[in-house]
Amino acid sequence: xxxxxxxxxxxxxxxxxxxxxxxxxxxxxxxxxxxxxxxxxxxxxxxxxxxxxxxxxxxxxxxxxxxxxxxxxxxxxxxxxxxxxxxxxxxxxxxxxxxxxxxxxxxxxxxxxxxxxxxxxx
Amino acid sequence: xxxxxxxxxxxxxxxxxxxxxxxxxxxxxxxxxxxxxxxxxxxxxxxxxxxxxxxxxxxxxxxxxxxxxxxxxxxxxxxxxxxxxxxxxxxxxxxxxxxxxxxxxxxxxxxxxxxxxxxxxxxxxxxxxxxxxxxxxxxxxxxxxxxxxxxxxxxxxxxxxxxxxxxxxxxxxxxxxxxxxxxxxxxxxxxxxxxxxxxxxxxxxxxxxxxxxxxxxxxxxxxxxxxxxxxxxxxxxxxxxxxxxxxxxxxxxxxxxxxxxxxxxxxxxxxxxxxxxxxxxxxxxxxxxx
Ligand SMILES: C[S@@+](CC[C@H](N)C(=O)[O-])C[C@H]1O[C@@H](n2cnc3c(N)ncnc32)[C@H](O)[C@@H]1O
Numbered sequence: 001x002x003x004x005x006x007x008x009x010x011x012x013x014x015x016x017x018x019x020x021x022x023x024x025x026x027x028x029x030x031x032x033x034x035x036x037x038x039x040x041x042x043x044x045x046x047x048x049x050x051x052x053x054x055x056x057x058x059x060x061x062x063x064x065x066x067x068x069x070x071x072x073x074x075x076x077x078x079x080x081x082x083x084x085x086x087x088x089x090x091x092x093x094x095x096x097x098x099x100x101x102x103x104x105x106x107x108x109x110x111x112x113x114x115x116x117x118x119x120x121x122x
Numbered sequence: 123x124x125x126x127x128x129x130x131x132x133x134x135x136x137x138x139x140x141x142x143x144x145x146x147x148x149x150x151x152x153x154x155x156x157x158x159x160x161x162x163x164x165x166x167x168x169x170x171x172x173x174x175x176x177x178x179x180x181x182x183x184x185x186x187x188x189x190x191x192x193x194x195x196x197x198x199x200x201x202x203x204x205x206x207x208x209x210x211x212x213x214x215x216x217x218x219x220x221x222x223x224x225x226x227x228x229x230x231x232x233x234x235x236x237x238x239x240x241x242x243x244x245x246x247x248x249x250x251x252x253x254x255x256x257x258x259x260x261x262x263x264x265x266x267x268x269x270x271x272x273x274x275x276x277x278x279x280x281x282x283x284x285x286x287x288x289x290x291x292x293x294x295x296x297x298x299x300x301x302x303x304x305x306x307x308x309x310x311x312x313x314x315x316x317x318x319x320x321x322x323x324x325x326x327x328x329x330x331x332x333x334x335x336x337x338x339x340x341x342x343x344x345x346x347x348x349x350x351x352x353x354x355x356x357x358x359x360x361x362x363x364x365x366x367x368x369x370x371x372x373x374x375x376x377x378x379x380x381x382x383x384x385x386x387x388x389x390x391x392x393x394x395x396x397x398x399x400x401x402x403x404x405x406x407x408x409x410x411x412x
Pocket of ligand 1: 132133136154179180181182183184185186200201202203206222223224225240241242243246247
């Protein structure tokens with residue numbers, strides 16, 4: 001699972017009002033090369049929750065993102081490269097996502113988060 | 123053979139053996155690719171060459187998602203069958219995968235998704251596979267959460283195999299109640315074999331863009347007459363070429379190819395990074411369609 005996806009996921013447990021962002025427990029992180037596409041990044045940028053992305057990147061050991069970002073930065077190739085790497089090339093391979101409100105752990109195995117809810121969570 | 127939906131719950135029906143069988147049938151691969159191409163066409167994303175972030179609901183082993191990748195898009199796939207997702211991993215699909223049950227609702231932030239497809243999956247929601255399952259509640263949870271996570275004006279296109287007219291109405295009814303506008307597109311309605319149904323749903327108030335697109339093969343009567351003879355391939359001949367989508371402009375010109383990926387992975391490895399091993403699937407040539 002890439003941080004792009006992490007940035008979109010939120011805890012879906014019944015009664016949870018603030019399930020975003022899921023905290024990351026990283027046991028194994030992989031990098032996989034992806035074609036660099038600035039158009040995608042520019043289009044995606046307004047939808048990204050920046051603070052959550054910076055936190056997630058740090059949780060998987062990547063500290064190259066600035067703490068705050070605005071759309072003017074999208075003109076910088078350097079910034080775009082870092083964003084590209086953080087969003088698309090880093091994979092949480094083993095570990096867990098943790099609901100910020102309830103502490104419920106969603107395990108991640110072979111890069112796949114198990115988001116299935118128990119019956120009493122639906 | 124009876125419909126898979128009534129044989130067992132999806133996570134049981136699509137076990138290791140079935141998942142492998144499903145994904146090694148060239149007939150199925152071909153059919154799912156065609157259905158996905160059509161669904162993507164019906165999504166009518168802006169024709170600006172920008173890759174979008176899409177959802178593939180009931181993504182299975184990634185056959186539908188591969189069509190999205192081939193057209194340059196990023197996608198997130200959700201499926202309830204671990205076996206199907208394992209095959210998707212083996213095939214090194216480019217989208218992200220999630221184990222989840224659409225009937226529990228999608229845990230995705232509001233307004234962030236540019237479009238959703240679902241190929242041959244949503245009819246599963248109409249079954250009560252557990253005593254705790256209430257199909258109406260599950261349909262409601264699914265469509266409500268889908269509506270919220272889509273960007274305004276974004277579309278969701280589902281190719282479905284409803285069991286009956288009533289089931290199709292049930293699904294559509296819940297989509298409308300969630301706020302979607304849209305309707306059903308039936309391609310080749312006169313043909314029992316080629317007939318395919320798509321729910322085309324738009325997020326947001328009705329407007330020009332929410333008008334239901336035109337179906338294919340609606341007025342080609344010769345199709346229904348040819349139906350009894352020949353196989354599916356021959357029957358498509360009478361569908362004139364003007365109905366075929368122009369070859370889609372590929373967004374990532376050609377991709378950089380296997381060599382580039384292998385080299386890049388080697389570089390990352392040398393830098394001491396954790397990089398997955400190379401297999402025959404790594405950056406394999408995607409089959410060009412049409
Ligand atoms: C016929 S397969 C289609 C897979 C893929 N879309 C394709 O085109 O090849 C149907 C898929 O829907 C999945 N499915 C059924 N019910 C589901 C549910 N409630 N939540 C998520 N996935 C589900 C099944 O596990 C199965 O992988």
